[in-house]
Structures are given as C-alpha cells and as structure tokens.
Amino acid sequence: MAPAPASTETWPARFSDQGSPGSRAAVSVHPETRQRPADAVAGLLASLSIFASLVGLAYRPARLIPGALFLALLAVAMSPRHQRLAAFAVGIGAACFMIGMAAAVVTDHPLF
Secondary structure: OOOOOOOOOOOOOEEOOOOOHHHOOEEOOOOOOOOOHHHHHHHHHHHHHHHHHHHHHHOOHHHHHHHHHHHHHHHHHHOOOOHHHHHHHHHHHHHHHHHHHHHHHHOOOOOO
16 A cells, blocks of 8 residues: 655745834744743633533532532633633533532432
8 A cells, every 4th residue: 555645735825913014024834822821821710610520410409519619700701712611610500509409409409
C-alpha cells in the first residue's frame, strides 16, 4: 500500500500589525491573545461550582447548591472567555438542585 501524499495546502498570508505602515510583513498565524488573571479565576470558579453542585446532589442540596450557583453566576460575570463553561455550571447547578431536592424529599433525607 502506498503512503498518502503529503499535504500541499497553503494558508492565506496576513499582514502583521507591528512596525511602520510601509514595512508590514506577511504572516500566516493569528496574534496570540493574553489570558487575564480574571479569566483563569472564572474558569476555576465554574469548575468548583460544578463540583459543589454534584457533591450537593448526594449530601445536602439546600446547603451546598445555592452557593455553587452563586459561584457559577460570578464566573459568568467575570470573564467572557469561559462563558460556555460557566453557563454549563449554571445549568448543572440548577438541574442538581431540582434533582437533589426531589431525592431528599422522597428518601426523607435532611435538606439542610
């Protein structure tokens, strides 16, 4: 069996934004955006919120999950970079709250 031919696809070049207007060089990569510290904190808060929601599902939903939802909403407001993760954290927290409260009532476990 013959090996697959190497890809000869070329990417369109862009002009760099650095330097004087007449000396812009053609480049084929996008400029890297720096991650702010708030972006990293928002991602950690969203992850912590998901973890607390899942723990609250099994332990005490009325005590843990509202705090987890607060962390998720705080993560949504902090950073646009991790908004999808924070939105998932809000959704997971809401679902865990409803399921955890229903399970606690049905199984006669304490809510607080």
